[in-house]
Amino acid sequence: MMRPVEFREDRCKGCALCMTVCPGEIITMSSRFNTSGYKVVEVRDEVVEECTSCAACALICPDYAVSVWRKPAKAKKGETADVHAG
Amino acid sequence: MSTPGERVLIKGNEAICRGAVDAGCQCFFGYPITPQNDIPEYMSKVMPNLGRVFVQAESEVAAANMLLGAAACGIRAMTSSSSPGISLKQEAISYMGGTELPAVIVNISRGGPGLGDIGPSQGDYYQAVKGGGHGDYRQFVLAPGTVQEAYDLIGKAFDLAFAYRNPVMLLGDAIIGQMMEPVTLGSNKETESNSPDLGWNLTGKGQRDPRLLKSLHLTDGALAGHNLRLRDKYASMEKDVLFENFLVDDAELIVVAFGSIGRIAKSTIRKMRASGKKVGLHRPITLFPFPSRELDKLAAAGKRFLTIEHNLGQMVDDVRLAVRKHADSDFYGQMPGNLPTPEDFEQPILAALGVNS
């Protein structure tokens, strides 16, 4: 499956700030712990299609744990915006 | 900049400035305090005209930390102050010791403790030599006895600071700072240490890997290793020990005195020699590293010692340690508030010789 958003689980500290800014509210806390002992967030397969690649999660994340890719060209209008951190 | 061989009549404070300028000092960070005010005043006039930096800092604390910044860039830089202000600089001196930064600090010391007075005193010996700031570090300490030596040693201070990547203090007093003497200028030279890249200094990383200058070592064993390496560096400074021996060969008693007091004691000794007293002078010029080996040699040759200082007795500890295998040292302490004269030391020397006047 093509996933526009991925979390580096080794970096995630489970602070959940990304969950508060995701417009689609598709980020949830998983039941997994990483090697540092933090519970990590995830976007479940059944909702990942709803990701708009807005990168809000990446902008708010203090731990550089989020990677976001744009959807292919024909996708919805929202993604024309430049959502680079700059 | 001085013309080589130029002969002038100047105060010690001005000699220090001219020596620093000739030695390529690029940045001066100062703050007013008596009796060193001639130094920032002179530097404020001269440095900008040479395209160099003069900053009057908001405090001695800030001045010393500005020095830390310039030293981290590998630039020849200095600060000056007097005793109470030097206390405030100790924070940065400790950090510069730990970070191994080449910096020159001038102390035209005055009477203490506390505000003390503005007259000459050698009450800062412990602070200068034993590490006035926190932690296990040493600084090179140079103590001029004449205005000429003040000019010469400030140039040497920069060379040593860069040779060892370590803070160097020039320890004078109100006598050295305020006294006027003829000085031959021009022997201090700017060296390559103002070149842009010394292999460790901050220049902006350009294409190379970033550099980090710090004194924090938290990982297991890191600080121990760092401090042991510093110990070896401090031990290696021994090869740059400087001192003056005057009429010691046939002397029964050797007066040990540094800086202005060493020079005054020399006059006393000259006078007493004329009346047949077998007395000589050992004047440490580097207070750290201390000329312990030379003193040990003199002690082994059967000499007796009298340490004379302008304080309650500080350097005498180092003299006693140095001569301990063969001898001890008497002590005479001149109190601050007066300008000592050669006559002041006659009675103490006669007493140490065991001669009644």
Added chain:
Amino acid sequence: MKNGKAAFTLPGVLADIPTHYCPGCQHGVAQRLVAECLDELALSEKAICIGSIGCSVFIYNYLKVDSVEAPHGRAPAVATGVKRARPEAAVFTYQGDGDLASIGMAETMHCANRGERVTIVFVNNTVYGMTGGQMAPTTMVGQRTTTCPGGRCADNEGEPIKMTEIIASLGGTAYAARVAVDSVKHVRAAKKAVRRAFEAPLNNLGLGFVEILATCPTNWKMTPVQANKRISEELIPYFPLGTYKNLMGEQAAEGTEVEG
């Protein structure tokens, strides 16, 4: 979609390593914004970073630029020495509230007043973090800390110091702004402010100062989400966001775009 175009990239000058910060601590965002500006203004090769004491001390582990560690509070004095010694360098400090607004107040104000051509990045989380949550000069009235266990009392400890207002009032300051990173909108605005704080000294106009309100969930004894809410509910009403001084003017600022 890893072969697609990235919608978010980390700046190259930022070391891509795990941070030592607690979960939800916004130092991570603050230092990322600094890194983004260093990259965009192409400053990493000529930047010199002055570290401070506090949780911010390890900034040198995260930014791949030449760095020196300053004693507690003295970063603006060290920055002065560095900038005067190397006028061509882009010099900046990264300091917390205890470091900058308490022990380093004199150094900070005089550095600004002289108009040193340096940038001060001030992360204000209203508490001494690294030493275990003691009262800071910016601790809110009523906020409990380990040294004001009953809550800060204005009568005894005074009111929290508003640094950006103070710095903006000084003649040598070219740019001063307060921002937050508690929402996406605020993060974007914060980024612009950090950039301006770098541009002001680069344009030889004076000191650039940016205060970033940030969370300390550990010492606030809150979850990261609760702490983040506190920014808008308690901190921003007392520490209003905005540009307090800008000698560049928005137009001038826009005209100073640098490659990168």
